[in-house]
Amino acid sequence: MKKLLTMAVVATGLTVAPALAEDKIVLGKIPYTLEHSYHQSIVEIFADHAEKYYGAETIVVDGQANSDTTLTAVENMISQGVDAIALHSPDIGMTATAVAKAHAAGIPITTTLIYPESKNAPHIAPQEALSSHRMGVVATEQWIAANPDKPVKVAILDFGGFEQVVALRTAPFVAGVKSIAPNAEVVAQQNGFGNTVKSMEIMLDILQANPDVNIIFGANDDMALGALAAAEQLGRGQMDNGVPLTEVIAGVDGGENAMIKIFDPSSSFKLTHGQVRDNARAEVDTMVAMVRGELPMDSWMEIPTLSQEIDYWNTSLAGAQRFLQENFSFDGSLEELLSN
Amino acid sequence: MQVQSKLMSLVKNQNFVLLLIFIALNVYFASATKSYFQVGNYFNMLTQNAALLFTAAAATLLMKTGNFDLSTTANLAFSGVLYAILAGMGLPLTLAALITLAAGSCFGVVNGLLVTRYDISPFIATLGMMFIGGGVALLICDGQSVRNGLPANFMGLMRSEVLGLPISILIAAVGVTVSWIMAEKTLIGKYAMAIGSNKNAAALAGINVDRVVMGLFILVALCASLAGIMTASRIGTGDPRVAEFFFMDVIVAIMLGGTPLTGGRGTVIGTVIAAMIVIVIGNGLNMLGILVFWQTVIKGVILIVAVTINEKFSFEKLRDQATPSKGDAGAGNGQTMEEWSLRRGNIL
Numbered sequence: 001m002k003k004l005l006t007m008a009v010v011a012t013g014l015t016v017a018p019a020l021a022e023d024k025i026v027l028g029k030i031p032y033t034l035e036h037s038y039h040q041s042i043v044e045i046f047a048d049h050a051e052k053y054y055g056a057e058t059i060v061v062d063g064q065a066n067s068d069t070t071l072t073a074v075e076n077m078i079s080q081g082v083d084a085i086a087l088h089s090p091d092i093g094m095t096a097t098a099v100a101k102a103h104a105a106g107i108p109i110t111t112t113l114i115y116p117e118s119k120n121a122p123h124i125a126p127q128e129a130l131s132s133h134r135m136g137v138v139a140t141e142q143w144i145a146a147n148p149d150k151p152v153k154v155a156i157l158d159f160g161g162f163e164q165v166v167a168l169r170t171a172p173f174v175a176g177v178k179s180i181a182p183n184a185e186v187v188a189q190q191n192g193f194g195n196t197v198k199s200m201e202i203m204l205d206i207l208q209a210n211p212d213v214n215i216i217f218g219a220n221d222d223m224a225l226g227a228l229a230a231a232e233q234l235g236r237g238q239m240d241n242g243v244p245l246t247e248v249i250a251g252v253d254g255g256e257n258a259m260i261k262i263f264d265p266s267s268s269f270k271l272t273h274g275q276v277r278d279n280a281r282a283e284v285d286t287m288v289a290m291v292r293g294e295l296p297m298d299s300w301m302e303i304p305t306l307s308q309e310i311d312y313w314n315t316s317l318a319g320a321q322r323f324l325q326e327n328f329s330f331d332g333s334l335e336e337l338l339s340n
Numbered sequence: 341m342q343v344q345s346k347l348m349s350l351v352k353n354q355n356f357v358l359l360l361i362f363i364a365l366n367v368y369f370a371s372a373t374k375s376y377f378q379v380g381n382y383f384n385m386l387t388q389n390a391a392l393l394f395t396a397a398a399a400t401l402l403m404k405t406g407n408f409d410l411s412t413t414a415n416l417a418f419s420g421v422l423y424a425i426l427a428g429m430g431l432p433l434t435l436a437a438l439i440t441l442a443a444g445s446c447f448g449v450v451n452g453l454l455v456t457r458y459d460i461s462p463f464i465a466t467l468g469m470m471f472i473g474g475g476v477a478l479l480i481c482d483g484q485s486v487r488n489g490l491p492a493n494f495m496g497l498m499r500s501e502v503l504g505l506p507i508s509i510l511i512a513a514v515g516v517t518v519s520w521i522m523a524e525k526t527l528i529g530k531y532a533m534a535i536g537s538n539k540n541a542a543a544l545a546g547i548n549v550d551r552v553v554m555g556l557f558i559l560v561a562l563c564a565s566l567a568g569i570m571t572a573s574r575i576g577t578g579d580p581r582v583a584e585f586f587f588m589d590v591i592v593a594i595m596l597g598g599t600p601l602t603g604g605r606g607t608v609i610g611t612v613i614a615a616m617i618v619i620v621i622g623n624g625l626n627m628l629g630i631l632v633f634w635q636t637v638i639k640g641v642i643l644i645v646a647v648t649i650n651e652k653f654s655f656e657k658l659r660d661q662a663t664p665s666k667g668d669a670g671a672g673n674g675q676t677m678e679e680w681s682l683r684r685g686n687i688l
Binding site for chain 1: 375578
């Protein structure tokens with residue numbers, strides 16, 4: 001809620017000026033959807049970095065996880081005459097259209113996570129595949145160490161066929177699992193709609209049909225939390241001081257709600273990865289460099305950022321606390337939250 | 341005295357009030373942000389919402405009969421994906437569009453059959469089709485957006501211009517005009533009104549109610565299918581998840597424009613002005629950087645206010661009170677629509 005209010009203040013506060021400022025750089029930022037805390041944090045850090053380091057103004061328009069809405073936002077930003085656009089698009093094909101439109105208007109544009117096949121604009125590339133693979137490895141190692149006689153059965157909640165979610169998250173995770181347990185089987189893969197409640201409903205059905213599932217991957221933390229809630233409802237979701245009893249759950253993003261579960265020794269949600277701050281800063285830096293003519297706007301350049309893997313067994317509580325502070329403007333104490 | 345009477349009549353005209361609101365919103369947004377009041381921005385708004393304009397105009401006729409279509413979003417997504425698949429298979433774009441329109445019109449046929457032949461409520465029938473269509477859209481592309489093998493001119497439809505006007509705006513203008521002519525200048529509009537006013541009386545008057553309703557369901561489905569083709573052409577891909585709230589925007593525009601869910605009254609002009617109000621609010625608030633969550637709240641408020649105005653403060657009643665000697669324009673001579681219907685022969 002606090003994040004939401006902050007977002008509202010950012011989004012409305014940025015527009016107090018009656019028109020685009022003519023004497024400073026104006027950056028347009030189109031997040032995938034502002035319904036998720038991850039994207040709210042990206043926008044917050046983006047606007048803060050742009051203002052603090054470049055004196056730049058930020059205009060935010062929510063892409064609402066929809067191709068049509070996202071392209072509309074790009075067109076409106078072009079019409080507004082922003083100096084550069086940062087796009088996190090839901091679709092590869094539409095991204096190509098958006099990049100072409102921005103370039104036709106002479107406006108630099110960066111992409112993140114989803115990029116066009118034409119590869120004709122700088123791309124901020126969180127190295128998610130590495131971390132997803134690593135999570136698959138760690139989850140499987142922990143499960144087999146505690147339950148050597150139980151074959152590995154995997155269930156996945158994804159966004160329903162997004163190619164780059166497959167490439168960056170689900171496929172590397174499964175590859176990581178299979179690198180440790182070659183006979184591991186993916187028994188269910190369903191669309192969790194990126195949503196906790198939906199994911200809980202779907203995971204209840206999956207676990208009903210496949211009670212032997214023991215590794216669960218949610219392609220974001222909201223879905224992983226939904227899977228955990230489903231497992232708990234069925235009397236599962238448990239660990240014995242970090243030793244897997246019923247299953248191991250992994251997510252993506254690394255928000256506060258996920259961290260509380262990950263560092264709870266009795267919960268089976270144990271791994272995540274994410275990157276907010278460096279992505280947002282890389283977007284701003286790249287855009288400003290293009291605006292200043294220091295980078296070509298129509299050449300492919302991959303700007304990698306580390307999507308840090310965090311898990312109960314290999315990450316310290318202090319490390320997780322620092323991650324939350326840096327990426328989610330977290331000002332509380334993870335230790336205190338865990339002791340409550 | 342006459343001038344005062346005319347002014348009073350104008351104030352009690354819902355379309356005039358909507359027009360004033362539309363103008364006021366434009367003035368406000370133009371003063372709030374200099375990026376708003378520009379030809380390019382208006383072209384943007386109209387291009388982005390051309391499909392909404394002509395679909396809402398056609399759906400007004402359907403809603404005048406007391407029916408509505410929740411499956412327009414699914415039809416739009418299905419048609420966009422199918423069009424892209426066919427184009428990717430190498431079919432000429434015109435042929436791909438015709439096949440897509442034929443497939444899209446099946447939504448209307450099924451909706452119409454369920455409502456007219458099996459007497460299923462339009463809410464249930466079209467809700468079912470919304471789920472079926474949305475699922476089929478995902479199935480035929482395996483959940484992936486379709487972009488492989490598309491011809492170079494795939495986006496040509498939405499990029500082309502005639503006399504400096506984007507073709508999508510012209511399509512919207514033609515679509516709206518056709519719906520307006522059907523509503524105001526042909527018997528279809530009067531029949532739709534008669535069916536919405538009193539379905540039994542309309543049937544007794546010889547109007548082939550089922551055929552009119554079926555025809556209008558197909559008309560709306562064709563518009564939604566065309567909207568899908570245009571959307572695929574605009575974004576350059578066949579995306580099965582596109583425009584999820586299209587059906588809500590259509591219904592909000594129709595209801596804000598003065599057509600109630602129960603039918604029996606309403607105008608295409610009212611719908612178009614109302615749609616423009618919704619479009620302008622969305623664009624203006626985006627330009628002001630207002631969080632989209634607030635925009636959703638505002639859309640909900642608009643819908644509730646529109647329904648309240650329609651149900652509690654009928655502009656038609658006010659207008660009738662202002663000019664008691666005149667009856668409905670379609671019926672004429674102070675007849676009620678039911679009386680007019682009863683006097684009609686079996687024309688269809």
